[in-house]
């Protein structure tokens with residue numbers, strides 16, 4: 090992590106990776122690019138979720154065509170030119186992306202506190218002891234002590250206090266230190282007795298993108314893992330850059346376990362030809378936020394199931410007790426508060442893809 094080589098690579102990438110690497114119709118001049126960058130950053134600070142799309146579209150197409158994009162037809166939620174640029178980018182990244190290539194890492198003293206951005210599926214505080222990981226598609230699942238004939242029957246408990254107003258993707262709003270403190274898992278445990286808790290089977294699809302098409306059927310067998318089960322895997326630290334498609338990035342110190350180690354400990358049932366299933370589907374408890382991944386990305390050595398950030402346990406809004414980090418994908422694929430991991434051969438649904446964003450979201 091402290092090796093000067095990777096530190097050097099890191100710096101280089103930092104100067105070039107401020108904004109999403111999106112294909113442009115014609116390359117803007119450095120000046121135009123700078124103006125566009127400034128405009129996007131300003132927009133993303135100033136506006137609420139509605140302008141998330143528009144601000145990003147400005148960045149995609151370059152400064153000056155913003156108006157035209159704003160008035161063009163909308164496919165899904167995404168203006169057409171943006172969508173086209175994205176499709177080209179996806180093809181490109183599939184063609185050139187080496188799955189084993191490592192993202193730059195940084196020395197830990199450069200790590201910052203990550204801002205909070207996006208609280209879909211996190212609005213109610215989850216009672217920590219009620220957390221389980223529903224793991225589906227495991228080979229010989231019945232041979233594990235955590236086996237259950239229906240993982241979907243697991244009941245998550247929530248604090249009855251509603252924890253947060255809808256922050257959407259308004260990057261200017263972060264919970265006050267006070268709120269964040271109140272939501273810290275340790276605190277939730279301490280005040281447990283004086284707080285009402287209840288089991289909530291929340292109705293699905295309450296958030297903007299609607300219900301996931303990949304939700305598990307009732308009576309899906311699998312494993313119910315506890316956080317202790319996860320923490321038995323080898324601890325792994327990583328300091329990488331986290332990039333949000335809204336145009337900001339931060340260096341973050343992550344700790345947790347490698348996704349690859351979970352897959353090794355609880356291997357997927359193989360296909361008839363002996364190969365691994367192609368995809369992995371993840372969702373929050375009760376399914377309000379969900380992402381789909383290629384198995385290959387989950388096996389990438391820098392793809393982590395994160396339990397700590399900056400050396401401290403994850404807070405509620407950062408996805409306690411378990412979130413995903415991969416430096417190979419934009420933030421919107423990095424799901425917070427994982428409730429389900431399912432190995433599958435069907436390409437999974439994905440929250441932001443439903444709203445017009447690229448499924449791969451590759452960096």
Ligand SMILES: Nc1nc2c(c(=O)[nH]1)N[C@H]1C(S)=C(S)[C@@H](COP(=O)(O)O)O[C@H]1N2
Nearest residue numbers: 204205206207208209333378420421423425
């Ligand atoms: N459950 C959940 N996970 C989520 C989101 C969300 O709204 N809900 N937003 C995503 C997006 S767009 C970003 S940029 C990151 C932000 O993570 P942070 O709040 O820890 O900075 O979380 C990602 N994972």
Ligand SMILES: [Mo]
Nearest residue numbers: 333334420421
């Ligand atoms: Mo994001």
